[in-house]
Amino acid sequence: MKFCVFTLGCKVNRYESDVMIEKLSRCGYEVTDSLEYADAYIINTCSVTAEADKKSRQAVARVLKFNPEARVYIMGCSSQYDFMQFADKPNISLISGTASKAAMLDNIMSGISPLNFPPCLMVPLPDIYEQEGIPHPSKSRGLLKVQDGCNNFCSYCIIPYLRGRSRSRSLKSIIEEAWLQSRYTDEIVITGINISAYGKDIGSDLTELVKALSVVPVRKRFGSLECGVINDGLLSAMGDCGFCDHFHLSLQSGSDSVLKAMNRHYDSAFYLEKVELIRKYFPNAGITTDIICGFPGETEENHAESMQTVRRARFSGGHVFVYSEREGTPAAKMPQEPKEIRSRRAAQIAELIKAGETEFLTAQRGKTYRVYLEEEEDGWSVGHTSNYIKVYTRCNSLKKSVNLKIGELYKEGVKAYE
Numbered sequence: 001m002k003f004c005v006f007t008l009g010c011k012v013n014r015y016e017s018d019v020m021i022e023k024l025s026r027c028g029y030e031v032t033d034s035l036e037y038a039d040a041y042i043i044n045t046c047s048v049t050a051e052a053d054k055k056s057r058q059a060v061a062r063v064l065k066f067n068p069e070a071r072v073y074i075m076g077c078s079s080q081y082d083f084m085q086f087a088d089k090p091n092i093s094l095i096s097g098t099a100s101k102a103a104m105l106d107n108i109m110s111g112i113s114p115l116n117f118p119p120c121l122m123v124p125l126p127d128i129y130e131q132e133g134i135p136h137p138s139k140s141r142g143l144l145k146v147q148d149g150c151n152n153f154c155s156y157c158i159i160p161y162l163r164g165r166s167r168s169r170s171l172k173s174i175i176e177e178a179w180l181q182s183r184y185t186d187e188i189v190i191t192g193i194n195i196s197a198y199g200k201d202i203g204s205d206l207t208e209l210v211k212a213l214s215v216v217p218v219r220k221r222f223g224s225l226e227c228g229v230i231n232d233g234l235l236s237a238m239g240d241c242g243f244c245d246h247f248h249l250s251l252q253s254g255s256d257s258v259l260k261a262m263n264r265h266y267d268s269a270f271y272l273e274k275v276e277l278i279r280k281y282f283p284n285a286g287i288t289t290d291i292i293c294g295f296p297g298e299t300e301e302n303h304a305e306s307m308q309t310v311r312r313a314r315f316s317g318g319h320v321f322v323y324s325e326r327e328g329t330p331a332a333k334m335p336q337e338p339k340e341i342r343s344r345r346a347a348q349i350a351e352l353i354k355a356g357e358t359e360f361l362t363a364q365r366g367k368t369y370r371v372y373l374e375e376e377e378d379g380w381s382v383g384h385t386s387n388y389i390k391v392y393t394r395c396n397s398l399k400k401s402v403n404l405k406i407g408e409l410y411k412e413g414v415k416a417y418e
């Protein structure tokens with residue numbers, strides 16, 4: 001029997017799918033994570049926006065195009081948000097949520113299908129971290145999940161309602177898995193729903209995690225961080241312990257009154273202080289961000305404040321999102337800004353971010369960096385520097401780390417030479 005595990009959404013979902021793929025392979029099943037013919041499909045869904053929900057629903061039809069007779073299993077954030085939206089879909093054998101995904105495989109492998117309609121098995125969100133197994137070796141950089149859930153309740157975000165309270169994985173199991181992954185990759189990306197909350201529930205913290213990972217001989221990179229976790233202790237530990245000088249520091253808005261309405265626990269001055277602290281320890285750091293534009297109540301003045309904060313931060317890249325209501329969040333109940341205003345503001349911020357990115361990449365020309373060549377793209381070997389510059393090279397050393405000299409701008413990165 002052949003399974004296809006189809007993943008939507010974030011790195012945590014990707015990691016959890018890799019754990020399921022490893023479990024199925026060890027149980028002797030043929031497994032793929034590409035959209036192709038299979039006897040059964042596990043769709044690991046996403047619900048970060050209404051659009052993500054829609055794509056999760058549409059994924060059922062997409063997989064059945066390959067095999068109309070296949071069994072379909074739904075899990076993840078979208079079914080946790082509203083399992084009924086999958087009830088009328090064809091061939092659904094089981095619907096579960098965000099918890100105990102790998103454990104749900106036992107039901108799937110034994111062909112157990114709940115008799116109720118729709119065939120739903122929602123496991124309560126756990127209070128402690130679920131250690132569900134190890135991921136299938138990644139094709140490129142390794143993902144290492146260290147935390148789940150979130151207690152922040154940013155007013156636009158549905159995730160805390162779907163993933164539950166923040167819960168941290170034990171240092172011991174993180175280190176064991178990092179050693180395992182170091183056998184097949186030169187770089188590990190530390191991921192979680194809110195990794196900045198790591199350790200708070202188990203008497204540890206991110207700095208202790210960084211120090212513990214120093215023994216594992218691979219490059220380590222953090223996923224998204226909250227500015228509140230940035231301090232001298234963490235930054236100096238990162239410098240000593242083989243962590244990348246790349247900080248994806250979510251700003252979300254550069255206006256203090258909008259940050260307040262978003263229930264984000266910092267202001268623009270605090271954020272910029274942290275950016276400067278990072279540059280004190282890592283002068284060449286790549287600092288990228290996420291920004292939401294057109295948040296309810298955001299005025300033209302607030303937007304101008306946001307633009308100013310972006311200019312002062314001098315980001316090396318970032319994602320800009322047009323605010324979209326998410327039913328079930330406090331922000332969705334607030335008076336909304338017209339869509340065309342949201343899009344116009346997002347375009348202006350995106351232009352600023354692009355200018356900062358170009359300036360950062362241009363300043364790197366002639367410098368030599370160690371690059372882990374992860375994959376191939378249109379005949380190029382592609383990888384990233386420690387400060388997250390995307391590099392295209394003709395150097396033919398896939399899955400290896402090489403020293404390359406930065407050249408001209410190319411696509412969303414640069415060309416580089418031996």
Ligand code: SF4
Binds near residue numbers: 151159
């Ligand atoms: S920190 Fe905020 S945006 Fe991130 S998952 Fe938690 S609630 Fe959502």
